[in-house]
Amino acid sequence: MAVTSADLIRAFGAIADRMTAERDALCALDGEIGDGDHGIGMALGFGAVREALDGLDGGASPTDVLNTAARSFLSSVGASTGPLYATALMRAAAAVKGKDGLEDADAAAIVAAMAEGIAHRGKAEIGQKTMLDAWGPAAEAAKSATGSFAQVLAAAAEAAHRGAEGTAGMQASMGRAARLGERSLGHRDPGAVSAAMIVGVLAETLG
Amino acid sequence: MAVTSADLIRAFGAIADRMTAERDALCALDGEIGDGDHGIGMALGFGAVREALDGLDGGASPTDVLNTAARSFLSSVGASTGPLYATALMRAAAAVKGKDGLEDADAAAIVAAMAEGIAHRGKAEIGQKTMLDAWGPAAEAAKSATGSFAQVLAAAAEAAHRGAEGTAGMQASMGRAARLGERSLGHRDPGAVSAAMIVGVLAETLG
Amino acid sequence: MQTKKILNAGEDAVDEMLDGILLAHGDVLRASDGSHRAIISRDGPRDGKVGLVIGGGSGHEPTFVGFVGKGLADAAAIGNVFASPPPDPALACVQEVNGGAGVLFMYGNYAGDVMNFDMAAEMAAMEDIEVRTVLTTDDVASAPPDRKDTRRGVAGNFFIFKAAGAAADEMMTLDEVERVARHANARTYTMGVALSPCSLPQTRRWNFGLGPDEMEIGMGIHGEPGIERGPLKPADAIVDEMMDRIFDEMQAARGDRVAVLVNGLGATPLMELYIMNRRVQARLQEAGIESHATWVGNYCTSLEMAGASVTAMHLDDELTRLIDRPCHCAMFRVV
Amino acid sequence: MQTKKILNAGEDAVDEMLDGILLAHGDVLRASDGSHRAIISRDGPRDGKVGLVIGGGSGHEPTFVGFVGKGLADAAAIGNVFASPPPDPALACVQEVNGGAGVLFMYGNYAGDVMNFDMAAEMAAMEDIEVRTVLTTDDVASAPPDRKDTRRGVAGNFFIFKAAGAAADEMMTLDEVERVARHANARTYTMGVALSPCSLPQTRRWNFGLGPDEMEIGMGIHGEPGIERGPLKPADAIVDEMMDRIFDEMQAARGDRVAVLVNGLGATPLMELYIMNRRVQARLQEAGIESHATWVGNYCTSLEMAGASVTAMHLDDELTRLIDRPCHCAMFRVV
């Protein structure tokens, strides 16, 4: 078994730490083309996830962990990211349903499920300058990667990072920034940047 | 005849110019220990005086000029300075009643009447850190001075200036600044500073 | 350097605010047992009446919570600052105000709000409560006319909610209340201008920058960039720019009537809003349009942002009746 | 560098504001023929009723003009920004509202206002109209208790005017209205704190400086310095400092009742005011004092100053009745 529920819980804790550390930087990014609160929601949401997971009993399955994370993120955050990440995490939970622990092949399944959940809930497509421009490439890279859980996530993280950087060159057609037209050019999408951080932390902590 | 109605009207014009030039500086002084608007009232008031005097016909006596100035100052300004200068100017008007023009002796009479009017209306005494600390010394100096209209006013201007500078060392016990207690020390009283300017302009323009 | 605010912990700001609101206005408002972020009207929800639920992020007070009360909204779902509430409080609102005639959700058109309220509506459907949704899209600066339905909802919310709330209070059916709400939204036009930024309680940093003599035309009420940035103009010129745009959209004829809202964003004194209103009314008079009713003040704010918006609602007989109908909210009353 | 404001010429700000106010609230207010700076209630002044005239400098809106209307003030004399009105508009107010039962002047205790209103009262006496004066002195920060009568009038005006206006509306005699006004003033206590300065429309410069993490306790509503300057504290600590001082002065017993006003100075969001109210109400509960009614909002402002004040009026049965009595003003209503 590559990854246990305890590993997942540890990974969510590390995401919470990272979001707290990057809170103000993500807010500043959102201030440029949005409403300046992206880091607040991410830090708050993953903080609530960590707290909720602390309360889980020892026998929780990966699916329990992911569903608990989904619910606590949603009800603490709201905003755009709440439904997006809640749906993503619920899809990931469904993708590993019935398992006590995760195998190498589940790495790609989870990342792909996250990307699908976000696309479904947000009705977004690649290229619209949203977090999907990090999660989408991450899912593609994970699906075509081979090797261990960690290696798959490393490939996903790399692709998410490149995807996030690439949003600077996009004109937004979804979310708050869509009303900016050309004025959104030159700024990275905050949701894509935080998504790349999340995939990065997963790669560092799992495997 | 030392001073005609036309001279007085010219002098008020010069006062208006001076107050406009010093408007922001007087506001800044008032900002330190008051509400920051002294220059506005003085510029507005003497601007209104100038306009009202423009409308006077050629036969106006010095008393007419001073009464017109009093009324227009009061109704355009209000504030603390409106009643104070209106009363001062009405007293000055009464002091030269019946005259077609002013003699040398009237210089002291006018300055003294102004000081009395202010003291009466403001119920203020020397040493309380108000405009009376410029007008009071000016009246004393004018009364003991000898010589031409211009010489008397020069003595008054010198005393008004010294009086205004001296207010920096006083603790206010009248007007807005009275509530500051010791915090009013070290700041000149804006009303005393503008009073010294007025007497100074009178000395420069009349005589 | 942190911005200056009267706060305890920034994270507690919204809940502490709601505590303070309930302590001041307990005669009109209460929190739902199901969610302390669901604020319910003590008087208003009743059997057979369509329930009107509004909501959105905090930081716009008195929008939304201040417009809960008899004759206007039955409940408001309250989110974090500038963040849509999650589905839970919206669902709690639905459960509290459902009088068997259905519930209408009304809120500004923002992606986050749409996703969260839609999830709540799906959950309500599972409980066999019919929930419909009307998004407000009055911000004419936020998209061209051919994409009107993608526009943001801003200060015009006030009129649109008021019309729908009055319709529900008149015991119209869900179909009719929805029709009124869509009609009111279609006839309401807002243009705003921002002079200075706001800062979130949690970060206490300015959420955008504006040069010392710049203004931003069409700025959103969360500080989202607007149409263009330019030098600060005199009041009349600013209003003219707003009114030109509103007239363009509204296509009112001489003799038509409007309701007017001159709204402050938070830090702009009433003095400036009334100076703007002088010009708004002059422009209406010039166009032969009657100003039926005028509100001036802080109705839809962006925390401590300086700036203002002008809203015109193009009235017809029905909207006039609904706007005039008495209501009794914690922060707004028509008598 | 000029401060940012939505203005035309700074010199025209007050008159343009009044134009905008009359255009918005022409149903409630009109200007006197005798002076366009004398704003008269359309409903209220009547034969046999004591006329209540309030007034002072502009820049505190909705104080004073917003409190003119049936059940509150009959007229307001309007000065330039932060400057007492001259005698003329005050006299015009007297002439307009005189119903043969005498007129009461009420305004904040400032040297300029006293001199100008006194001159107007002398002029009214020459027309055989009896005018009495009650100065408001609710700002507990502005002088120690032994010089209570030298204190400034600030946000507590709102309660004091309200009580006197209701008394006049009840057709009390001039003696009685004067007694009520003095009684209301003696039982009303305000403490304020400023976080940032304001700027006058004519100069557009900040009228005082405050360090980036400083606040000024007891600052006057024209930016006059207060008791002390110190580091900005959390909301609860600020409120505690205010309430300690108010409790000290008020000497209320357990079971006593108060009316509360949490007032914003102009640029402080409602969110912060309600967070303050939460603590105000907690302190009252702790002291066993009943909060009979609470108002939260911008009632007495200093242009765009950031900051807030807390006012408590120590009620008795008569004051409770008068505070509860309906009134209908342009910017304030009790129903």
Ligand SMILES: Nc1ncnc2c1ncn2[C@@H]1O[C@H](COP(=O)(O)OP(=O)(O)O)[C@@H](O)[C@H]1O
């Ligand atoms: N419809 C959508 N689909 C996918 N991602 C979206 C969508 N709308 C917004 N986002 C993402 O959400 C981010 C903004 O999140 P956040 O600032 O937390 O929410 P809000 O916009 O409500 O303030 C954007 O940067 C974008 O990546």
Ligand SMILES: Nc1ncnc2c1ncn2[C@@H]1O[C@H](COP(=O)(O)OP(=O)(O)O)[C@@H](O)[C@H]1O
């Ligand atoms: N009672 C008084 N007697 C004499 N002078 C006074 C009195 N009260 C105020 N002043 C003068 O008025 C000046 C303030 O004028 P101004 O700023 O125009 O009025 P306000 O205080 O109404 O804003 C003070 O500096 C002081 O010189």
Ligand SMILES: [Mg+2]
């Ligand atoms: Mg955001």
Ligand SMILES: [Mg+2]
């Ligand atoms: Mg002053």
Ligand SMILES: [Mg+2]
């Ligand atoms: Mg947001």
Ligand SMILES: [Mg+2]
């Ligand atoms: Mg003043």
